[in-house]
Amino acid sequence: MAKQRKANVTLHFNSDNIIKDLFGPQDVNLSILEEQLGVSIFSRGGTIKIVGDKVAVKACEKVITQFYSVIKKGASVTEDDIRRALTLLSHDSKLKIDNLFSGEIFIPSRKKFVYPKSEGQKKYITAILEHDMTLCIGPAGTGKTYLACAVAISEMLNKKYKRLVLARPAVEAGEKLGFLPGDIAEKVNPYLRPIYDALYDMIDLPQVEKMIAEGTIEIAPIAFMRGRTLNNSFVIIDEAQNATSQQMKMCLTRLGYDSKMVVVGDITQIDLAKDSHSGLVEAWHLLKGIRGMAFHELCEQDIVRHPLVSEIVKSYENRGGDS
Template sequence: MAKRPARHHPQSKSNSVIALYPTDNSWHPLGEDEDGEAGRDKSYMRKVRPQSEGQKQLMEAIRTHNLSVALGPAGTGKTFLAISAAVEAFDEGKVSRIILSRPAVEAGESLGFLPGDLQDKLAPYLRPLYDALSDRLGGKRLRACIADGTIEVAPIAYMRGRTLNNAFIVIDEAQNCTYGQIKMLLTRLGWHSTMVLTGDPDQTDLLPGLSGLADIANRLRSLPDVAVVDLAESDIVRHPLVASMLTVL
């Protein structure tokens, strides 16, 4: 007797298997836009204005000094203002390249277990810098500048042994650098270059006593050619709740 053909029941949505993680959730600075259109540029900020007195002081310090240190809590615009100044200097022809760096402390020793090459491993930890650049340049131009090398985003370890001439250098999250690392970074400054260090000494991920940012900043305050700007909770430009939480946390 012939077998009765099995009926095909389309799988209902309630019984379907939904992946908890997408099969390809990797993010790359040279990849496509979030809407999948690599050639389409998005809106970006053309002009940045200070939103507080502290931000005004920081913007003036960066404009008039080759080395500036911006200290303050999260949300005060330290990184964004530094990157904005870098983009403006680049657009005006004052520098020929932009170099951004931050420590990948939160990655720890786990980098070796992440898939991909070194750039793929570090991309998630450097993404805050790419996000700020994209806000100022737009995604299409950012990809072009990274591809031709005029914008470089790299971990701290890549700075050793280099002399950075005719460049605008931003060192982000400097509170996660040791005294020796910051000293090494400061000595990378070359001719016709500007460097900005940003960080919050009270928010380090290092073990107690290892962060060198506060010590370095206090030592640099005595130099007339270096600007050290202290931002406060009153300079926070994120949601008002952020400033309120920082008073009790």
């Protein structure tokens, strides 16, 4: 067995405040680096010493120096960011972490930035900004809906669009919704809750309610888009894998002048009846090559939820057989 090559490196930084943010509460970020890379980290003031295997020390140095640069530019760094950077570096040792914090989306209502957490997410944001229509597929937790909402809110609050329309199939309740008791809001709210959750993370609750009351934000099942032309609107179709072929065609043809549409879904989680085909899958293959449209696929490496989610998705993808 080859003997590991020991190494150490000493880093010097000028700002104690940035160092404090980099280390995290109770130095939790350093603990993550030590645990996952198998190194020992010693700090005193603005000086950091890393000791361990040569390859691990080099990786740790890269993470620390690049995250220092990221914080210096005004971004905040969480435990998840550190874990995520280590995961991405394990796949690509040449990855520039600070590049992941470019392409930020400014949310005026919160006076904060939303940053892509992976190269795939960064390209997704670029695709949305540069195309009138974007189709995006990917597993749970890759930020498909959240990032689309972030771009939409930023663009709308900057007066680029007059209205935000968010729709998803209510397939779990039956798209017709007729057999459920209560009025339409009571019927569809549980199935639209993920969209509300994304909005509430970017806009204060009273402002969201005001914008909905004024019609600036509209949230509804996709069946309620029939017969409409959506001008000056930013449209997001969520959970589009559960739209039928006819519904997908109907949604895509609602796009009006000075509008943008983002269609997202996870084609591994189709809940349609066996005799129905996913409109998203069909559109993905049928419409590629049309000018002005973007097709972007996010993968397991783009998952930004709890680290276990990535492992769960990977296990299901590797299982094969029936889904």
